[in-house]
Amino acid sequence: MSASDRVETKWSRLVEQALRRRAPILRDANTTALRLIHGAGDGLPGLVVEQFGEVLVAQLHEERLSLPQEAVRAIVIALARRRGAQAVYRKVFPRDRSASRARLDALHHAAAPWWGRPAEEEFEVRERGVAFRIRPYDGYSVGLFLEQRANRDRVRQLAEGRRVLNVFAYTCGFSVCAALGGAAETVSVDVSKRYLEWGRRNFAANGLALERHVFIRSDALDYFRRARRQGRAFDIVILDPPTFARVKGRRKPFVFEQQIGALATAAMEVLQRGGRLLACTNHRETTIRDLERIVRRAAGERRIESVARPKLPPDFPGDGDYAKSLWLRVN
Template structure:
């Protein structure tokens, strides 16, 4: 195993169990090391810190895995890590829910691996060269733990470029997923396209937030923006919403949503599905004088990094201002950011600015977060990416 020595003063985060070592922290490496190989990391005083996966192509040069020098990063180590991640989540699987995140990368000490369970199928994403090397072990262990019908890979990710990896999609084991897999979340059926859908197929990170928001919709007129396959829409109908308007720019998302409404037996007469740019549609609704009782704004990631935060804040402010203008007194705005660079305090300030520009007085009445299958490791706060606010207009 090759040995990495860190620059003086660059070992503090690693001692504190943070899993990333940036290239600038490395003073030397004992020999040329293939990307994805395991290395041992030491400080300037030759004290062992941790084992990790090395990649010369990546700004995150080492993804740390294990801080106990007595452990060996071998096949059994990988299998045990995967077993722990899956077993910590088994209680979330029941008749009302057969879909969840099985592995959440750094949070589960498996940096570079995402695995989601969709009914009888598993979808995985590989972000790191080290995980790519031991992928067959992980696939074998997932089969042993859960006996899925099939495991499909959706590793078409920009992050792979930084690891020197090409995109790869395809079946890893078992049966090819059908065009649409029928899953259950919160007792609601969804048709999920694992092969061609967004990300790994479905956004299970909003499971709890959909359920919580649905408590406020009975008899109400709801607008669900960036609806994708209809998570908030379907929960709203199940909770007795008077009507729901769902908006997304994707034609596939809108068609899938319509199928999901029908599959659950909800009244299609109460549903209006719109394929449109959300900001454009919100402007049109404002010009028409439309008002709603509850609006959901769940946009894609506007701030992928700290350097884009200022620009993203303006985009979030403008979007939420348009939403607030469509709410009458007592109306509710469920607004979300999935940008890890946007912390909750900054997001509150952005929403406050949006309310000021809209001429609305608001209250923050609930703070949303990630469900327990998307845990946040204490030593890796960057894993806390999803945040949201339930806002009341006064």
């Protein structure tokens, strides 16, 4: 057996172990979206595989892969067949960061899958019974960040009768869960009109009327300033900014470490006494202690009554720095 054959055999064994590790969530009939392979956390550096209904999405981080793409493809196809999937789409994170953006955009927006038959452009999955609309070839992201599953659950549990502000709302997953939990009002803020429309479809997928739920296309800091002028106050504020984002029509990109301090301060200024702030980041260089220090500084003289530091869901093993979140109750 060649060295590459031995590595491929080892990877196949590690895939089997990863599935066993996820047995409880795989048995949950109300959840059809989960992470099957979490890179080095499952002993498979460079490979991330998520399942969305009958579609697998494989992320290939080339600088960390120890197998050629064709060998990885064979392993992922075997996993897809095992899971009853009908298609696999791939998202390539190239070793050479100067690689053609146009070529990658074309790859990530192609309806033709890496394997299997083309999936619908948009389809529904479930997470603990909540419906979300997924677009598997809409770029790098497909519409749902699975690491936030437990936080979405908690928002749903806390939302009854409360006013909820969801900033950097993306496709409004937190807002949907707040509405399902009986929120008196949700406000979803994002710079992307397209993502907010996607969010509206997520509301419709769950049979939610929109009378008490508002979608606002705005820069986050601009919205915070407007909310203060209007005397708005919220019982729950969700602050989940990206690490980095280019905004169409703006010269400067959004950079997390440059703006998180101002964002946290602005969030505190519209948070009701006794309200809760959920602050999240997947910025690798910002530790959970860093994030807590930033948020405490933003609170100023307000007293923080409680802090919770949720762990990642069990399908994200072995990498606690992958994403961090804090729940704070602030007086």
